Amino acid sequence: MDTQDAENDMMDDMMDDWFIESLKTYKDLYVYHLDHPTRVIEWTSEKTICVAGFGSGRNEILELQLPPKLFADENKGLCAQRDFKVVHGGFTDGPIHCLRHIPGTRCVVTNDGRSSSLQVWDVGGDESDVIRRTSSIEVDAADPPGPAEGERGSQVAAGPTAQPSVLHGSLLGHVQLTRLASENTCCYTLEAESSEPLSSLQFVSPSVFLACCRNGNLYAVDTRSPSLPPPTPVPPPAAVPMDPIHWCMDASAGGSSPDAAGCRVARLSSSAEVVVSDLRYPGSPTHRALLDIRTDGSALDHLRVSWAPALEDCVAVSGFDGGVQIFSMSTWGPDAREQQVLFQHRGHSLPPSECSGPTAGGVRTTSHAWHPDRPHTLLSAATDGSVHVWDWVDPRPAQD
Secondary structure, eight states, X not given: OOHHHHXXXXXXXXXXXXXXXXXXXXXXXXXXXXXXXXXXXXXXXXXXXXXXXXXXXXXEEEEEEXXXXXXXXXXXXXXXXXXXXXXXXXXXXSOOSEEEEOTTSSEEEEEOSSSSOEXXXXXXXXXXXXXXEEEEEOOOSOOOOOSSTTSSSOEXXXXXXXXXXXXXXXXXXXXXXXXXXXXXXXXXXXXXXXXXXXXXEEESSSSEEEEEETTSOEEEEETTOOBOOOOBOOOOOSSOOSSOOOEEEEEXXXXXXXXXXXXXXXXXXXXXXXXXXXXXXXXXXXXXXXESOOOOSOTTTTOEXXXXXXXXXXXXXXXXXXXXXXXXXXXXXXXXXXXXXXXXXXXXXXXXXXXXXXXXXXXXXXXXXXXXXXXXXXEEEETTSEEEEEEXXXXXXXXX
16 A cells, blocks of 8 residues: 555545544534635625635635525424525625625625725625625725735724724724715724734724734724724733734624623634633733644634624634634633633544545635524634534533
8 A cells, every 4th residue: 555545544534533523513514615715704694604715816705595404403304405505696806805794784895905995895685696896995094014915904894883884994093984875985083193903893882893903902992082092902921922923802792882891802812822801891801811722823814713692601713723613711710721622623624525625735714703693503614615514512511
């Protein structure tokens, strides 16, 4: 037996082992393969998502319907439809590095990672299956310098106002809120001279948004005031890093008051550290953890952390490898200690079948997203073009 045959046999054994394991660890698992990988997964409804390619040339932008069998809670065996379905589609001349759906509309806003400009798209409806570009939002501020594509693009957040709007910016000093109308009018500008590159923007109430910078500084900004509040930095790292650390963040959906009181923010670093803060006392982290994930210093482009919207005290992280790791914060404290994973989706790391695309060598997860209502259902995508939707089985004992 030559080396190639031995490697093929080993891969077959891995797939067999994972398939047997998946029967016990997943309630549902469905796999789809895109012609080109996506780094965006955005919900457009309870059963549809938007994805788009990020290659250097022409790319597809698609709205996909999730497999109907996933939602057949009873008599799944009677539902034969277990594949994703393209319901709307279009093309973009450049990459899509960021995509946000505007709630209450059939509109998405994208950024190509090359400039601060945004593109506005009509996803279409029952009468058309075409996603078409309708307008652009040009930003007067000079694009920030960056050594690589993707570091010059804007972060985007949907504005929670009655009139559709988007919050966007590439640097902290370039953040503005634009109302999506025929003239795409700017209705708020943050007055700040800061040149800190942004990694995340997110509204936590109708008037308060969070801005997280790549260096970990967190700002809670009130749109009723143009001034910049003091930053909340991350604590010093538990160990001296060998490479510059990049941070991103996600906020829980707990803030319903005008000042977002009670909202919690999880900041994730490229060295696999998580810092959780309560916005009422942002300077004193409530939870801190060193995640049991191998890091190689390259988890920058696809680094992501997200709160489970329908599951208490759980966060998911991805971008370090070909997996998605889920952690429970129930045992975390304010000190930085190593924490074990609660559940790990390893499907993207395993070799795909011959009909599903390229080999899995060096595959990295590009994005993941929790289902807004189903507690254990997530979607994930990877650099090999694979898109998975999976409903994981919680290994913790059931509580009465």
